[in-house]
Amino acid sequence: MLEYLIRNAQVVDGTGNPWFRADVGIAGGRIAALSHRLDAPAQHTIDAEGLVLCPGFIDMHAHSDWWLLTNPLHHPKVMQGVTTELLGQDGFSLAPWPARDAEMLRRLVAGMNGNPDLAPSWRNFAGYLEALNQARPSVNAVSLVGHGTLRVGVVGMADRPATSAELEEMERLLREALEEGAVGLSTGLIYAPCYFAAQEELVRLCRVVAEHGGIFVVHLRSEGDRLLEALDEVLGIAGASGASLHISHFKVFGRPNWGKGALALERLEQARDAGIDVTFDQYPYTAGSTSLAVLLPPWANVGGTDALLSRLQDLSARQRMRRDMEQDTSWDNFLIAVGPENIFITWTGSEQGRWAVGKNLAEIAGALGTAPAEAVMDILLGEELAVSMVDFCMSEEDVERIMLHPLQMFCTDGLLAGTPHPRAYGAYARVLGHYVRERRLLPLEQAVRKMTSLPAQRLRLRDRGLVREGYWADLVLFDPRTVSDTATYEAPRRHPIGIAGIFVNGVLTAAGGQHLGGRVGRALAR
Numbered sequence: 001m002l003e004y005l006i007r008n009a010q011v012v013d014g015t016g017n018p019w020f021r022a023d024v025g026i027a028g029g030r031i032a033a034l035s036h037r038l039d040a041p042a043q044h045t046i047d048a049e050g051l052v053l054c055p056g057f058i059d060m061h062a063h064s065d066w067w068l069l070t071n072p073l074h075h076p077k078v079m080q081g082v083t084t085e086l087l088g089q090d091g092f093s094l095a096p097w098p099a100r101d102a103e104m105l106r107r108l109v110a111g112m113n114g115n116p117d118l119a120p121s122w123r124n125f126a127g128y129l130e131a132l133n134q135a136r137p138s139v140n141a142v143s144l145v146g147h148g149t150l151r152v153g154v155v156g157m158a159d160r161p162a163t164s165a166e167l168e169e170m171e172r173l174l175r176e177a178l179e180e181g182a183v184g185l186s187t188g189l190i191y192a193p194c195y196f197a198a199q200e201e202l203v204r205l206c207r208v209v210a211e212h213g214g215i216f217v218v219h220l221r222s223e224g225d226r227l228l229e230a231l232d233e234v235l236g237i238a239g240a241s242g243a244s245l246h247i248s249h250f251k252v253f254g255r256p257n258w259g260k261g262a263l264a265l266e267r268l269e270q271a272r273d274a275g276i277d278v279t280f281d282q283y284p285y286t287a288g289s290t291s292l293a294v295l296l297p298p299w300a301n302v303g304g305t306d307a308l309l310s311r312l313q314d315l316s317a318r319q320r321m322r323r324d325m326e327q328d329t330s331w332d333n334f335l336i337a338v339g340p341e342n343i344f345i346t347w348t349g350s351e352q353g354r355w356a357v358g359k360n361l362a363e364i365a366g367a368l369g370t371a372p373a374e375a376v377m378d379i380l381l382g383e384e385l386a387v388s389m390v391d392f393c394m395s396e397e398d399v400e401r402i403m404l405h406p407l408q409m410f411c412t413d414g415l416l417a418g419t420p421h422p423r424a425y426g427a428y429a430r431v432l433g434h435y436v437r438e439r440r441l442l443p444l445e446q447a448v449r450k451m452t453s454l455p456a457q458r459l460r461l462r463d464r465g466l467v468r469e470g471y472w473a474d475l476v477l478f479d480p481r482t483v484s485d486t487a488t489y490e491a492p493r494r495h496p497i498g499i500a501g502i503f504v505n506g507v508l509t510a511a512g513g514q515h516l517g518g519r520v521g522r523a524l525a526r
């Protein structure tokens with residue numbers, strides 16, 4: 001007997017092919033039957049007349065690493081149809097958990113992933129995957145190994161190339177994690193300690209990734225003035241190592257660079273023509289979100305979080321940091337490229353700093369009676385770096401140009417602590433409602449493919465991402481006439497409308513705008 005029988009669905013199967021009418025039967029967690037008409041008995045029957053049935057959405061850039069362990073119902077993603085997430089982003093994963101400098105690693109990622117009062121019970125990657133399974137989250141999860149995590153544990157926060165012995169140890173840890181189920185390596189080349197690494201270090205690590213059939217996922221060193229040079233850097237690493245390259249949250253950053261998207265996409269096409277396997281993901285908004293600490297000049301991070309906090313208390317170091325933030329453009333300088341009026345604080349680690357949440361840096365500086373650069377340093381010092389921000393840095397024209405490209409797939413890049421970016425709650429519904437139905441930028445079938453089978457192919461999830469017999473029943477039912485995101489920058493914790501049901505591993509986990517309590521997600525090993 002079937003557990004669920006979904007009748008009369010408009011099936012968009014994830015391949016990009018035109019939709020078709022069908023009944024779908026679910027049993028044992030998988031799609032047991034798919035036919036024009038099914039007459040098999042079922043425990044539950046759902047009439048899907050007027051609804052689209054498609055594969056569950058695969059979030060190619062998630063920051064839920066701690067969240068899945070502490071909030072396993074995971075409403076922000078489940079309620080928008082996400083059934084699988086890719087963790088370990090921007091160079092930072094929760095495994096292998098370092099034996100040294102673990103508290104430094106916590107502080108480094110607090111602005112992106114939060115900092116819960118949770119002591120890891122694992123050291124290696126297999127232990128982390130087991131901890132995820134024990135937490136029984138409502139979504140599936142796959143994870144990368146963070147280059148920054150490896151470097152913290154082996155090299156620390158020194159601004160120097162790794163020694164031969166240190167490189168061998170990082171290779172060993174990476175190889176072990178890949179063999180235990182990691183899907184690849186990530187790095188964040190705007191974050192310490194990742195940007196301290198020499199190119200040879202990344203080439204050697206990526207050779208290990210290539211040997212195991214994994215992917216190399218990169219936050220570029222520049223998404224603004226030096227975007228093309230940053231692309232050349234990582235394409236060179238991929239070419240020298242043979243690794244498959246995936247670029248995170250591909251964008252054009254800063255008003256002076258708007259319109260550069262066409263040149264950047266042309267560079268990627270040339271690389272594929274030359275035999276480099278490159279793809280990218282994107283969130284459907286013109287504002288980004290990350291840790292406020294990225295506003296500081298790179299040299300300020302040398303030595304780690306304690307050294308940075310000491311510099312924030314040293315008058316001469318502060319004067320140098322302020323000068324660089326106000327004048328230096330040798331890195332992606334948010335204060336110059338975006339402007340203090342376009343950077344908003346979304347979360348602070350303590351109640352002391354909560355007065356700043358929702359305000360932009362110009363307003364905060366005015367309230368403090370100081371310059372925006374000084375305000376940034378004051379807030380980071382007071383919160384011990386645990387501060388998140390939203391920055392309005394992109395043009396809609398570039399967003400749409402990038403979205404249309406065949407190498408593109410979707411993500412949320414959703415930071416979940418405090419007052420999040422609305423993408424954490426609404427990214428996928430925004431694509432379906434705004435860009436498919438209202439803007440008619442993408443055909444529905446192509447948009448769904450970019451959310452489902454294309455990410456599954458990239459992650460080598462061989463039995464997910466399609467509505468196909470024998471595949472896991474990760475499925476979304478939605479009304480194409482009404483599906484919309486409701487999350488805004490002012491009120492981001494709002495769930496979408498028009499999503500009728502979400503199945504994870506064959507269990508109806510949400511329906512009618514309500515989470516039903518299902519917690520059958522699992523850690524998926526490579």
